[in-house]
Amino acid sequence: MRTLLSALAATTLLTGAAQATAIYPLDRATILVSSPFDFKIELDAVHPEEEIAVTVNGKPYAETFGAKADYVAEEKGKDDAVLGSALILRDLALAEPGSYTVEVRAGDETRTVTWEVYATPAAPKARNIIFFVGDGLSVAHRTAARIMSKGMTEGKADGRLAMDDLDHMAFIGTSSTHSIATDSANTMSAYMTGHKSRVNALGVYADRTPPTQDDPKVETIAEALRRTTGKSIGVVSTAEIEDATPAAVVAHTRKRGEKADIVGMFHDIRPEVMLGGGSAYFLKSDIPGSKRKDDSDYVAMFREAGYTLATNAAELDAARGSDAERLLGLFHTGNMDTKLDRSFLHQGTVGKFPNQPGLVEMTEAALDQLSKNEEGFFLMVEGASIDKMSHPMDWDRAVIDTIEFDQAIASARAFAETHPDTLIVVTGDHTHGVSVIGTIDDDKPGDEMREKVGTYDAAGFPNYTDADGDGYPDRIDVSRRLAIFSSNFPDHYETWRPKMDGPFEPSVQNEKGEYVANEAYKDIPGAVLRVGNLPKSADTAVHAVDDVVLQATGPGAEEFKGYMEQSDVYRVLVDAFALGAPRN
Numbered sequence: 001m002r003t004l005l006s007a008l009a010a011t012t013l014l015t016g017a018a019q020a021t022a023i024y025p026l027d028r029a030t031i032l033v034s035s036p037f038d039f040k041i042e043l044d045a046v047h048p049e050e051e052i053a054v055t056v057n058g059k060p061y062a063e064t065f066g067a068k069a070d071y072v073a074e075e076k077g078k079d080d081a082v083l084g085s086a087l088i089l090r091d092l093a094l095a096e097p098g099s100y101t102v103e104v105r106a107g108d109e110t111r112t113v114t115w116e117v118y119a120t121p122a123a124p125k126a127r128n129i130i131f132f133v134g135d136g137l138s139v140a141h142r143t144a145a146r147i148m149s150k151g152m153t154e155g156k157a158d159g160r161l162a163m164d165d166l167d168h169m170a171f172i173g174t175s176s177t178h179s180i181a182t183d184s185a186n187t188m189s190a191y192m193t194g195h196k197s198r199v200n201a202l203g204v205y206a207d208r209t210p211p212t213q214d215d216p217k218v219e220t221i222a223e224a225l226r227r228t229t230g231k232s233i234g235v236v237s238t239a240e241i242e243d244a245t246p247a248a249v250v251a252h253t254r255k256r257g258e259k260a261d262i263v264g265m266f267h268d269i270r271p272e273v274m275l276g277g278g279s280a281y282f283l284k285s286d287i288p289g290s291k292r293k294d295d296s297d298y299v300a301m302f303r304e305a306g307y308t309l310a311t312n313a314a315e316l317d318a319a320r321g322s323d324a325e326r327l328l329g330l331f332h333t334g335n336m337d338t339k340l341d342r343s344f345l346h347q348g349t350v351g352k353f354p355n356q357p358g359l360v361e362m363t364e365a366a367l368d369q370l371s372k373n374e375e376g377f378f379l380m381v382e383g384a385s386i387d388k389m390s391h392p393m394d395w396d397r398a399v400i401d402t403i404e405f406d407q408a409i410a411s412a413r414a415f416a417e418t419h420p421d422t423l424i425v426v427t428g429d430h431t432h433g434v435s436v437i438g439t440i441d442d443d444k445p446g447d448e449m450r451e452k453v454g455t456y457d458a459a460g461f462p463n464y465t466d467a468d469g470d471g472y473p474d475r476i477d478v479s480r481r482l483a484i485f486s487s488n489f490p491d492h493y494e495t496w497r498p499k500m501d502g503p504f505e506p507s508v509q510n511e512k513g514e515y516v517a518n519e520a521y522k523d524i525p526g527a528v529l530r531v532g533n534l535p536k537s538a539d540t541a542v543h544a545v546d547d548v549v550l551q552a553t554g555p556g557a558e559e560f561k562g563y564m565e566q567s568d569v570y571r572v573l574v575d576a577f578a579l580g581a582p583r584n
């Protein structure tokens with residue numbers, strides 16, 4: 001027995017040691033043929049270069065890769081701690097499709113990974129792709145948007161969302177390389193590069209060294225389009241344009257927070273259309289409101305690169321009718337306001353930025369501009385506030401923004417009517433732990449608000465109206481409204497009501513740096529304290545690990561089916577565009 005146990009222990013130890021060696025791209029990576037990526041081996045110990053043997057499909061790696069990797073004797077971590085030796089080969093590209101098994105041996109360290117390098121058909125299926133991301137879009141957002149926007153009678157929806165009629169569908173697994181949970185950086189990066197990565201990472205695998213812009217890069221869809229096509233590129237978001245989701249179209253950094261640098265990465269790619277918030281990172285440091293720490297004036301630099309600048313809805317409208325070559329719309333210094341605040345309640349920062357365009361106007365302006373290119377385009381449209389309002393559990397704002405997101409999809413579907421060679425994809429990047437469970441009915445008896453929560457048969461139907469037929473409820477503070485709750489939360493006061501005075505701020509930091517319930521909501525009639533079920537470091541609700549529902553229509557959409565890893569979505573996109581077509 002003892003020998004068996006020690007044998008088991010020895011095996012476990014050995015496996016442990018071998019597993020610590022890392023090869024990037026990771027095992028089971030799928031790589032677009034001829035797309036450049038960085039190859040890196042991280043060894044656990046320091047090994048002389050001649051002791052490190054690397055083979056690809058059994059042959060010395062340099063034969064297959066056509067180049068020799070740089071050897072780093074000692075990679076340094078925090079406080080100059082020695083992490084081990086490394087090999088790095090940047091901008092490797094594999095022109096032959098097939099299976100590549102990479103094996104490294106160095107002393108007692110060994111590691112094997114297998115990649116699949118894939119080509120695409122020679123002929124593209126689609127000329128254009130419009131990729132819609134509802135940030136944090138979960139099933140509850142869709143259900144709530146449908147009920148709020150269209151109504152329901154005798155259990156049947158009184159109308160359909162634009163996203164309800166997309167004919168292909170898949171469940172998407174969003175987990176990151178180091179955790180089942182995930183953020184908008186690595187999830188969107190998986191869609192836009194075909195490689196999963198770690199939380200906070202964009203366009204790179206997360207390596208072990210502290211610098212954030214030396215991590216092994218993978219090609220973004222924007223780079224692949226520039227490398228292989230003459231198509232135009234558009235990025236539209238209600239967030240800061242350099243926020244994680246839009247940034248993933250172009251960026252390479254381990255740290256999504258490096259927004260000033262990400263603006264530079266946009267400038268490297270120069271998408272033909274960029275519309276969103278986030279001007280603070282374009283302005284040089286001495287301009288009031290700037291969040292840059294350097295003298296780069298990206299507004300001037302984009303202008304010099306041929307961009308027409310719009311800073312409000314009127315200017316966007318004017319630019320739309322002009323013969324502008326490239327369009328840069330920066331409508332807010334930070335994230336744009338929600339539809340509920342922009343069009344109905346005039347709260348948030350609408351007083352300061354009174355004429356922000358909506359997602360529908362931005363999408364239509366982008367389509368006008370991008371469709372001038374005969375070769376076609378790739379357009380990414382993000383409904384960002386679905387997530388940004390789901391974090392603070394401001395469900396009314398999140399759902400109204402889901403309706404706006406859906407109306408932008410309706411615009412894209414109208415475009416596709418006259419441009420049938422357009423693939424439309426609608427998805428979320430990750431989900432939230434949110435559910436619609438019934439209604440809250442002010443007319444139900446009882447002193448406590450929880451007695452007014454209608455469940456099962458007692459839920460009935462909410463009494464929103466849409467007299468003007470704009471798809472938005474005439475008012476959200478109706479007497480029988482949707483009961484939407486989060487599965488996870490910090491300490492906060494549940495008010496059971498829409499937040500008419502501006503977005504909900506559920507928690508605030510106390511003197512110990514912990515997040516506690518925001519007392520500003522304490523005296524709202526009926527408010528009750530809900531003690532959080534998250535660490536006290538969490539200021540809002542967090543992302544869920546639940547699958548995302550992806551829907552699509554148009555040429556190539558039939559490839560979306562069943563369960564797919566988020567990184568596999570990229571393959572459908574590049575397949576539709578034939579970005580890996582065999583070349584002579």
Ligand SMILES: [Zn+2]
Pocket residue numbers: 136184387388391543
């Ligand atoms: Zn989020």
